[in-house]
Amino acid sequence: MYPIITISREFGSGGHTIGKMVSEKLGVPFYDSEIVDQVAKRSGYTKAVINEQGEYTDKLTKWFSVTVPSAMYFENPQDEIFKAQRRVILDCAEQGPCVIVGRCADDILDQEGYNTMNVFIHADMDHRIARVLERYGDTDVDVRKRLERKDRNRKTYYKYYTDREWGKYTNYQLNLDSGYLGIDQCVNIIVDTAKAIDARTREE
Amino acid sequence: MYPIITISREFGSGGHTIGKMVSEKLGVPFYDSEIVDQVAKRSGYTKAVINEQGEYTDKLTKWFSVTVPSAMYFENPQDEIFKAQRRVILDCAEQGPCVIVGRCADDILDQEGYNTMNVFIHADMDHRIARVLERYGDTDVDVRKRLERKDRNRKTYYKYYTDREWGKYTNYQLNLDSGYLGIDQCVNIIVDTAKAIDARTREE
Secondary structure (H helix, E strand, C coil): CCCEEEEEECCCCCHHHHHHHHHHHHCCCEECHHHHHHHHHHHCCCHHHHHHHCCCCCHHHHHHHHHCCHHHCCCCHHHHHHHHHHHHHHHHHHCCCCEEECCCHHHHHHHCCCCEEEEEEECCHHHHHHHHHHHHCCCCCCHHHHHHHHHHHHHHHHHHHHCCCCCCHHHCCEEEEHHHHCHHHHHHHHHHHHHHHHHHHHHC | CCCEEEEEECCCCCHHHHHHHHHHHHCCCEECHHHHHHHHHHHCCCHHHHHHHCCCCCHHHHHHHHHCCHHHCCCCHHHHHHHHHHHHHHHHHHCCCCEEECCCHHHHHHHCCCCEEEEEEECCHHHHHHHHHHHHCCCCCCHHHHHHHHHHHHHHHHHHHHCCCCCCHHHCCEEEEHHHHCHHHHHHHHHHHHHHHHHHHHHC
16 A cells, blocks of 8 residues: 655745645545645635645744733634644545645654655755746745745744654655756655555565 | 765664665765775774774864864874865765765765765664664664764764754755665665666756
């Protein structure tokens, strides 16, 4: 059986594209924005809010919400969204092998004892800037600063909800530089490895 | 052309074995203890001293050697060995594609603009303890503590001579968990990727 493949990624590193291609080659479901759709249905929050709050933490917002008296809120919206996302991710995993992008899926599934292959995709800044400009077109925003902020907020979010360090090698079975390797070779490595794991589990 | 492949590794993760197998499959030279032989010839230090001082730094020794008046020594032996190792590594790289294990080869070659593929091999503690016991037999030493000390000293050595963080994803194109993937799949990933890079450079 293929493992469940989780993909964490630096912004602009092509992690979404790689995950999509892997799922197509292996013939297993792919979950990225699909998770947002499900969370929207279950939580009542809009997709825009979920996209913003479901993977990114601005440290100041977080600190504010922690330091104000908790009685002021029923629950922090970010915590509510995290819990809804967690339930959706566990439901996806329950269906069998699949590819899940982001949203602390690696830690959530590890905690529940699933057989996961956790992948981290990164690339140097020049490759990521080129990729973002190619995908989203030229903008007035300073792309480098935007990438750095996105990464920082993903890292903070991941640390807050998992107590793990984002990108640290001990958390991943494969950690790939898509800028050097290219998207296709990243896909090949993940697909070949999933097949090797599948073959090994059949032998056992 | 194949890239020069550098392999950094946690102690007991099988990095030496993986490097050796990769070099045989690609038909390129393999440098690990061969570097020690060359350094011994050039520096006059014994292999035992080079093995001990050429990849490991005990922080206290380092601090001591830094805080005593430098006039007391012509040169710190560890610095002398590092410089001799550096020259040997550059000579190896100059011969063409090869596999080099440890000794900050990734940073030394990157600084000089070589086309390297830097690989980091790690594994969870249980896999590493099992591997060390299998290779070196049962000992009175606490294997876990020995592994932790070896890693800590490699990390300190690497940081001191490269100012990079050992194991950090930004320094490596491939970062592989040999405990999960197995030695053979690590070898396959590195060999297939070297071939893909070779094919790409031929097209360009």
